[in-house]
Amino acid sequence: MAELTTLARPYAKAVFDAAKDQDAIDLWDQALAFAAQVAANEQVKVILAKPGLAEQRKAQLLADCFEEQLPEALSNFLSILAENNRLALLPAISELFSLYRADLERTVKMQVSTAFEMTAEQQQKLIDALSRKLERKVELESSVDQSLIGGVVIRTGDLVIDASVRGKLAKMANAVGS
Incomplete structure (x- = not known):
């Protein structure tokens, strides 16, 4: 690729x-x-x-x-x-x-996976926070992944922000296994 x-x-x-x-x-x-x-x-x-x-x-x-x-x-x-x-x-x-x-239009498309369906208000708060942080217009595509247990996973390009319960449990398991 x-x-x-x-x-x-x-x-x-x-x-x-x-x-x-x-x-x-x-x-x-x-x-x-x-x-x-x-x-x-x-x-x-x-x-x-x-x-x-x-x-x-x-x-x-x-x-x-x-x-x-x-x-x-x-x-x-x-x-x-x-x-x-x-x-x-x-x-x-x-x-x-x-x-x-x-890049020219200063926009970024992000995929958000959550354990539960997000309300329109929650999506807008997330868009606003990400827009301020990245200094870009954020276009959000959301999906539900119940295996996350709770929290959120945000992806765009090479950037992955894993704030899910599943991700935190995996980090703890790695730390204990070390």
């Missing part, structure tokens, strides 16, 4: 900079997300991996999946990826593009 991200980074950065210059970040984000979804499809992966099929034909097949005529810039981008045999990187490029966008 890290290798795909490394290969995708220069493409994602270049297309993000171009989208920013064109003031079309939202358009590019949506288009890349759709192209990534298509490229991640198992049947499409098989087509993209076919050595006998010309790379430009693969790019055209991806472009044909869009309902509307592609903007010339996106069509050119798919052609560049095809020329460099990088169409399979579209999911990683889209993910990186979204991260660059979130």
